[in-house]
Amino acid sequence: MLKRYTLSAAALAILALVASPGNASQSAGVADEMAKPAIPSREDYPDAGQAFGMVWHNESDGKLPMLTFMVPETDNRLWTMRCEKLDSGSVRIAHMIIATPREMVAEDQFGFTVRVDDGASIGVLARMLPTQIEGQDLVMPQFYLPNNHALFPALARGNRAFVNLNGNKFSLHLKGSGDALITFLRACQ
Known part of the structure; x- marks a missing residue:
């Protein structure tokens, strides 16, 4: 019985080798197709700010440069970026996203x-840290990036950011993000 199986497996392997040269160009085409990123659907990544009229707003006051994706003239914010100048002279951007990833x-x-338009996904490492929002002690995703990180030019030039926070998927429009980010990053040197 084992001999028959070995012969059958060998016959299948030879058949695969003989058949593959004719399909090599087709397989390469499929691989190229799969390698090209596609824009995620708004069905899978609902617009997180549309219902509230959120905008990108530079809140740099000269002392503490800050950029937020928020509802104008309210405290309703989804993403906050704050410039932190360290004692060493280096600068980093502290981020907080008001969203709750699953099981965190x-x-x-x-x-x-974070994926901007049909570009490659940009991986970020975050931690669930305490914060106070409207008098409540909560934990939210927070992370730090250098002020020259690849995420910033992508956000400044793109149309839509698709965020996947451990299964909590949403998207943000990037209308107005370019000017706001440029002003913010200039203040955060």
């Missing part, structure tokens, strides 16, 4: 992705 608790560290 305080101090959990996790990777998530």
Whole structure:
């Protein structure tokens, strides 16, 4: 019985080798197709700010440069970027996203992705850290990036950002993000 199986497996392997040269160009075409990123659907990544009229707003006051995706003239914010100048002279951008990833608790560290339009996904490492929002103690995704990180030019030039926070998927429009980000990053040197 084992001999028959070995012969059958060998016959299948030879058949695969003989058949593959004719399909090599087709397989390469399929691989190229699969390698090209496609824009995720708004069905899978609902617009997180549309219902509230959120906009990108530079809140740099000279002392503490800050950029937010928010509802104008309110405290309703989804994404906040704050410039932090360290004692060493270096600068980093502190981010907080007001969203709750699935099954995450305080101090959990996790990777998530931001994809702008049909570009490659940009991986980010975040941690669930405490914050106070409207008098409530909550934990939210927070992370730090250098002020020259690849995420910033992508957000400044793109039309839509698709965020996947450990299964919590949403998208943000990037209308107005370019000017706001440029002003913010200039202030955060």
